[in-house]
Amino acid sequence: MKHLSVIFILFSVCTASAQMQKHNPKDQLRSLNWDVIGSVKFELTDKNELLPIFTETIRRFENKEFGLTGYLIPIKSGQKQQKFLLATLPINQCYFCGQNGIPVMIMVEMENAVPYSEKPIQVRGILKLEEKDASYKPPITIKNAKLIY
Incomplete structure (x- = not known):
């Protein structure tokens, strides 16, 4: 039930945001x-x-420090997110309306809470891989992350 509420909230926010702002493919980070x-x-x-199938490419980085720049997508309400x-796309690109498809997403667990931002942020932490059902939780996490910018 908890997962359904998160999906509903994301869908609602995306729908509202999509009505206010047009899609911009240039926002996608690569x-x-x-x-x-x-x-x-x-x-x-x-x-x-x-189930995720991890390639040798990503396994080389497992349990090692890994940096990534992306858009913060909150899973709980609040000005600060931990x-x-x-x-790779901002929340206003509305993943569920079919315009841009579903972007690549990972879970980030910060050492300290960071303020929400609509601009890209860069984090660095330890890359963890879990071979569990990805329907309930992203199989890739950056743990003990620090905000770089």
Whole structure:
């Protein structure tokens, strides 16, 4: 139920934002590190689980320091965020309306809460991979992250 409420909130915010602002494909962030994250593929099992398939490309960075620049997507309300999603597109691009598709996203767990920003942020922390159902939690996390800018 908790996951459904997060999805509903994100959908509501995206829908409202999409009505106020047009889509801008130039907002999409690209980098070699996002390419590493994007190398992960997914497989739908007979049990309806969405399991990640980690390539050697991303496994080289597992449990090592990893930096990434992206857009902060909150999963809880508040001006400061300590655990959030980081995406290649800003929240106003409305992932669920079909205009730009669903961007690559990862979970970020900060050492200290950071203020919400609509501008890209850069974080650095330890890259963790989990081989669990990605329907409930992103399989890629940057833990103990610090805000670089």
